[in-house]
Amino acid sequence: MPIEIPEVVIERLPVYVRALNALLSQDQEVVSSQELGTRLGVTPAQIRKDLSYFGRFGKRGRGYNVRRLGRAILSYGGFEPQGFRIVEAFDSDAKTVGRRVGPLVIKDVSVLAETLHERPVDIAIVAVPAGAAQAVIDTLVKGGVRSILNYAPTAARVPSGVHIRHIDPVLALQSMTYYIKNARPTVAAK
């Protein structure tokens, strides 16, 4: 790998793919960084820079072929399958264990470790109370999971090499209240 691609860029790539799909569904085959940027609320320079990290996909004077750029991002990032297969579900509540969810039967969390051993998974989604999160996450990591989406309201720690992303709507709401209390006039007076 020549240069490390910034993490923020990796996070934007799926956003670009989504926008490209929207364009395709409107039969638009070519797009400029200008137009894509306007749709996404991103500067054209940023889009060009982001793409430049992994290739040269545009035609000067014209823009990007929507189809080709989409494919390039998908195959570069490994984002392809567009869908995820959920292979196991767990709970600690006896009332929930055993219930069916689509094709799955919810297992007791006590068999989490051995299940991971038998059937490794790539990504785990954790949605448990704050107090239980760290233990579950430790079990997941020990079981070989390297990517975790954490809905628990806690800043659980993982060893380096494991990717964790926290999704916490309450924190988001709370930080927003700062801007309500410290509201500025709609048109800021520099």
Added chain:
Amino acid sequence: MPIEIPEVVIERLPVYVRALNALLSQDQEVVSSQELGTRLGVTPAQIRKDLSYFGRFGKRGRGYNVRRLGRAILSYGGFEPQGFRIVEAFDSDAKTVGRRVGPLVIKDVSVLAETLHERPVDIAIVAVPAGAAQAVIDTLVKGGVRSILNYAPTAARVPSGVHIRHIDPVLALQSMTYYIKNARPTVAAK
């Protein structure tokens, strides 16, 4: 306001409050930036720097009084009420409109604009299909809402002065697949 506080700092303040509450519930009255940082996976220097933007709360040689620091952050940020009052709910589906949710009756989205006019709100949560999001958000903004939490899988645009935060689990999952495909050995070989 002397200096503008970085947005990232504002987002971390509620995280600190949460950790301080956890400490209090374990009857810990004093904490150092070191210890707090270890709990949260943040460097001690960052915590000290963050706090320095709005005051001096520590005692050199000792650390921070947990209770006092918590209060300071709460009152500084306007994060206080710890709870949010949900005052209205809307849907476009006739089967859902009219249903009760706790103390609320779900209204038809067609009366969203007039409702906002009668009863202004601070924050809105949007969870609609991608195609409908921009229109709903435009109505909210026109109705005076200045903070929006967006669950719709789309990069909706708002005028400057309005805060919007996107929460998109699918995007988070997709960007994680990059690291699965491009996985490095657990212990990185520099």
Added chain:
DNA sequence: ATCTGTGAAGCACTTCACAGCG
């Protein structure tokens, strides 16, 4: 002796600005 508070240095991402290709 310890841990804060903070300028200064370092780093990472964004934006500029323009050469160069189609």
Added chain:
DNA sequence: CGCTGTGAAGTGCTTCACAGAT
């Protein structure tokens, strides 16, 4: 002549490192 691709400049956040308070 328009729009990409990209070094260089700019911006904003993080980390360092240490003086100073207790």
